[in-house]
Amino acid sequence: xxxxxxxxxxxGASLGIVVVGTVGxxxxxxxxxxxxxxxxxxxxxxxxxxxxxxxxTSVQTQFGDVEVxxxxxxxxxxxxxxxxxxxxxxxxxxxxxxxxxxLRSELLASQSTSIQSVSGATYTSNxxxxxxxxxxxxxxx
Amino acid sequence: MAARYExxxxxxxxxxxxxxxxxxxxxxxAVILFFTSAGTSPFGTIGxxxxxxxxxxxxxxxxxxxxxxVLAARVPFIDRTxxxxxxxxxxxxxxxxALYLLLAHATLLLTGYGIEQGLNPIAELGPMLATPNVWLAxxxxxxxxxxxxxxxVAVKRRFSYEGWHLIxxxxxxxxxxxxxxxxxxxxxxxTGSLQRVYWITLYVVALGSIATFRFxxxxxxxxxxxxxxxEVESVAPGVVSLHLAGRDLRALGxxxxxxxxxxxxxxxxxxxxxxxxLSAVPTDDSARITLRDLGAGTGRLSALPTGTVVSVEGPYGxxxxxxxxxxxxxxxxxxxxxxxxxxxxxxxxxxxxxxxxLLRASDADDSVLWSEVDxxxxxxxxxLYTMTxxxxxxxxxxxxxxxxxxxxxxxSVFPDLLESDLYLCGPAxxxxxxEADARDLGMPQHQIHSERFDW
Numbered sequence: 001x002x003x004x005x006x007x008x009x010x011x012g013a014s015l016g017i018v019v020v021g022t023v024g025x026x027x028x029x030x031x032x033x034x035x036x037x038x039x040x041x042x043x044x045x046x047x048x049x050x051x052x053x054x055x056x057t058s059v060q061t062q063f064g065d066v067e068v069x070x071x072x073x074x075x076x077x078x079x080x081x082x083x084x085x086x087x088x089x090x091x092x093x094x095x096x097x098x099x100x101x102x103l104r105s106e107l108l109a110s111q112s113t114s115i116q117s118v119s120g121a122t123y124t125s126n127x128x129x130x131x132x133x134x135x136x137x138x139x140x141x
Numbered sequence: 142m143a144a145r146y147e148x149x150x151x152x153x154x155x156x157x158x159x160x161x162x163x164x165x166x167x168x169x170x171a172v173i174l175f176f177t178s179a180g181t182s183p184f185g186t187i188g189x190x191x192x193x194x195x196x197x198x199x200x201x202x203x204x205x206x207x208x209x210x211v212l213a214a215r216v217p218f219i220d221r222t223x224x225x226x227x228x229x230x231x232x233x234x235x236x237x238x239a240l241y242l243l244l245a246h247a248t249l250l251l252t253g254y255g256i257e258q259g260l261n262p263i264a265e266l267g268p269m270l271a272t273p274n275v276w277l278a279x280x281x282x283x284x285x286x287x288x289x290x291x292x293x294v295a296v297k298r299r300f301s302y303e304g305w306h307l308i309x310x311x312x313x314x315x316x317x318x319x320x321x322x323x324x325x326x327x328x329x330x331x332t333g334s335l336q337r338v339y340w341i342t343l344y345v346v347a348l349g350s351i352a353t354f355r356f357x358x359x360x361x362x363x364x365x366x367x368x369x370x371x372e373v374e375s376v377a378p379g380v381v382s383l384h385l386a387g388r389d390l391r392a393l394g395x396x397x398x399x400x401x402x403x404x405x406x407x408x409x410x411x412x413x414x415x416x417x418x419l420s421a422v423p424t425d426d427s428a429r430i431t432l433r434d435l436g437a438g439t440g441r442l443s444a445l446p447t448g449t450v451v452s453v454e455g456p457y458g459x460x461x462x463x464x465x466x467x468x469x470x471x472x473x474x475x476x477x478x479x480x481x482x483x484x485x486x487x488x489x490x491x492x493x494x495x496x497x498x499l500l501r502a503s504d505a506d507d508s509v510l511w512s513e514v515d516x517x518x519x520x521x522x523x524x525l526y527t528m529t530x531x532x533x534x535x536x537x538x539x540x541x542x543x544x545x546x547x548x549x550x551x552x553s554v555f556p557d558l559l560e561s562d563l564y565l566c567g568p569a570x571x572x573x574x575x576e577a578d579a580r581d582l583g584m585p586q587h588q589i590h591s592e593r594f595d596w
Contacts, residue, residue, distance in 0.1 A: 005392065006392055006393075006394040007358055007361050007362040007365055007392070008217050008354070008358055008362070008394070009217075011353050011354070011357060011358050011361065012216075012217055012218075012353070012354075014353070015349050015350065015353045018345065018349060019342065019345055019346055019349060022341060022342060022345045023338065023342050026337065026338040026341055026342070027338060029333070030333055030334075030335070030337075030338060062273055063272075063273070094254075094257065095326070116333065118331070121325075122324065122325050123273070123325065
């Protein structure tokens with residue numbers, strides 16, 4: 001006798017696999033993020049940077065403008081500031097002011113432009129990274 | 142036997158309580174995760190505190206909306222444990238709280254941000270709406286208000302099922318419109334946080350269940366079984382049996398008096414869905430449903446041409462032996478309500494004397510399939526009673542006047558009523574009378590299993 005599986009059983013099992021897969025994948029990325037931040041605290045920049053202070057381009061977003069300045073000393077980024085950080089209205093300013101310190105600490109830890117954007121401040125984060133990339137390019141030159 | 146039903150009942154009751162507990166726990170998890178992921182002092186200032194409470198309202202509200210979607214998705218596991226009726230009841234009970242929480246979310250954030258900026262909540266409305274994606278979320282909220290208002294009992298009555306259902310589908314749009322502001326403004330999806338794992342999982346479970354069981358399954362199942370109308374047989378005035386042909390129909394997997402949602406694809410009938418039980422256990426290539434001309438939609442079914450394509454969703458419901466809790470079985474079916482009752486009897490494994498069946502018809506034309514139930518009752522050693530005639534004007538109101546006058550009661554038909562599972566199927570108004578009668582005799586709610594002809 002052939003066993004006819006119910007359509008529902010097959011689809012239910014597929015959904016189960018998708019859910020378990022998603023949770024597993026999310027937990028795996030969670031693991032990576034936490035280990036990468038903990039091990040990279042002493043990381044060296046992946047490229048050689050010349051000592052000095054470099055200012056990136058001023059990047060405009062619908063929330064406001066962002067400009068990043070980095071300080072390179074002994075080949076390492078020792079500080080980052082945002083000479084330009086405006087919010088187009090009150091709420092954006094607040095978000096930007098929350099996001100900037102987080103981005104700064106990520107930058108100092110990773111010593112690279114590959115930093116995670118801050119959730120809730122995606123636009124600001126992307127602008128920050130873009131400006132930072134320009135500052136990096138100048139530091140390499 | 143009795144002990145076995147008792148154990149399965151206890152197990153199901155426990156699973157049911159766990160599931161309902163899980164609903165509330167999920168709201169709590171959303172709150173806890175907010176505190177683990179919230180950055181610098183969420184309750185540092187008055188403005189920040191108001192905003193944080195606003196965010197919490199939004200989180201719990203969203204959580205409830207997603208849980209509601211899961212509950213309405215007809216997930217087989219949920220339907221089996223708590224039953225679709227109960228799942229929909231919990232879904233309904235969450236509707237208003239979820240909406241109030243989301244309204245509070247909007248109001249509290251306007252107030253909280255306002256305090257931080259030195260603006261009153263109304264003045265804060267401008268800057269708030271200037272923030273990208275907030276206006277999308279606002280549209281989502283307004284859609285949700287529409288969905289909840291049209292589901293209030295008084296308002297719902299004014300709509301046809303199809304109209305109401307169409308409006309209800311807007312809740313998916315509302316959920317979709319709320320997502321962008323959760324990404325750009327909220328912290329719940331911040332990369333690398335436990336909060337993100339939780340919310341992504343919840344979204345995948347909710348939207349995945351809806352997509353799988355409400356959209357994909359009916360399509361796949363309909364294509365797989367390729368059901369068509371083979372013959373329309375007139376059984377009695379206004380009652381027809383539809384004989385269906387298809388492939389692999391046993392795999393439809395209906396247990397007892399479960400129902401399917403049918404759609405008949407002709408120009409005039411496709412938009413109307415019909416929740417109907419199979420009126421006989423299907424074979425591999427044939428199945429049968431029996432129905433009465435109830436509404437305008439059902440009336441057209443007696444004229445269905447042979448070869449009409451039929452799509453199917455289901456099986457749904459707990460009108461099955463799996464829902465048994467007690468040693469004896471009592472079945473009362475009225476009119477066309479006999480179809481699930483017949484299927485339940487056909488699929489039940491019974492000791493002689495275990496089951497008693499009472500069939501109710503308003504006139505002789507209403508006594509559909511009685512001969513078939515009679516044959517089944519004989520074969521299974523069940524006692525069969527019948528009552529024909531219009532409803533009695535004096536108590537018990539659900540039986541015909543002559544029977545009521547003779548002093549027949551629920552207790553006299555079913556002497557072991559309190560040790561029985563009472564399965565009821567018939568028109569809603571009649572059914573409520575029987576239920577009330579059974580409850581007055583001290584019958585616990587979990588022993589009463591009803592299948593109503595309404596939505």
